[in-house]
Amino acid sequence: MRGFVTDATVPGGLRLTDGLPEPAPAPHEAVVEVRAFSLNHDEANLIRRRPHGWRPGQDTAGVVVRAAADGTGPREGTRVVAYMDWEGWCERIPIAGHRTAVLPDEVSFEQAATLPVAGLTALRALRVGGALLGRNVLVTGASGGVGQFAVQLAVASGARVTAHVTRPERAAEVRALGAHHVVTSLAENAENAEGGEGGGVFGPPGPSEPSDSYRPSGPFHLALDGIGGPLLPQVMHRMAPGATTVLYGNIGGPAEVRILDFAGYAPNSRLMGLVSPIPDETKGEDLAILVALIADGRLTPRIGLRDTWDRTPEAFAALAARAFRGKAVLVLP
């Protein structure tokens, strides 16, 4: 069977090989023929850290070619999305029903493959804020794999969404996702595009937006931050008292947080570290929620790079260079 293994001697640390064993499913696992998969930021780190011959791959979509022996899970011929721990980037995978969701015809393998890690991170992080109707929500890294889902899901929940992006050119794309405000800085001394107080540089209002939506938003009821570093305390300074900042990544480096970051700004606000694969047993349920949102048009995964699966190392290089926005999807023949 063909699939990817780690190999420190080749560029990108990843090699496509023909020598993999066929899946040996447990009684509660089906075998899925993989049609598409997507990449996640941390998988690049795993490929560097794990030993030679390790098999990466979490986000997969495909067709069940053998149902689970114990009769649970999807039947043969069912199109599914699957959330693997690893070993997903190969032709066939064993997968338990509680980690899969069935795909309706309207949802493509490519769209579905974007969902497991990034989609569940956004969904589960937003749940921390409870009912979001009318609430102010901040999403940092809004053009990224997780961020683009978080913006759309927060908007679908009725929140007023402020999207933080790294540069003004990104404003239009996050507005297209539904963001009500766009900022490029959260520093207290930053000027916005109208020269007003705080909030950074704001993108121009969307065509249907009143000009007052150009004003800085917040304080925030909920913030989702996958960047950390110096941005995290700036996010916390924008929170309402008692509000919650969900930290799920530190792509911007380690963060330093002091009690004054709470007391001086948003007393008794909370900082939560989200480990999105937990709980494992409801991954399939959560994937089904996201699949249904795609099917009814309320969620559109942003696929910034599409390629054939043999070009996975090149796709990782593009991810590292931030050469595309949203998700990278690789397709099997």
Ligand SMILES: NC(=O)c1ccc[n+]([C@@H]2O[C@H](COP(=O)([O-])OP(=O)(O)OC[C@H]3O[C@@H](n4cnc5c(N)ncnc54)[C@H](OP(=O)(O)O)[C@@H]3O)[C@@H](O)[C@H]2O)c1
């Ligand atoms: N805790 C969990 O369970 C969990 C789950 C998923 C992801 N994560 C982590 O969350 C982070 C984001 O994941 P992702 O998949 O969304 O990554 P991604 O697709 O690479 O997107 C990263 C986003 O962050 C922005 N960004 C990158 N470096 C930045 C910096 N130094 N300062 C400000 N913004 C920066 C990028 O903006 P540009 O596009 O403008 O460069 C982009 O919008 C990663 O660290 C990942 O490992 C954790």
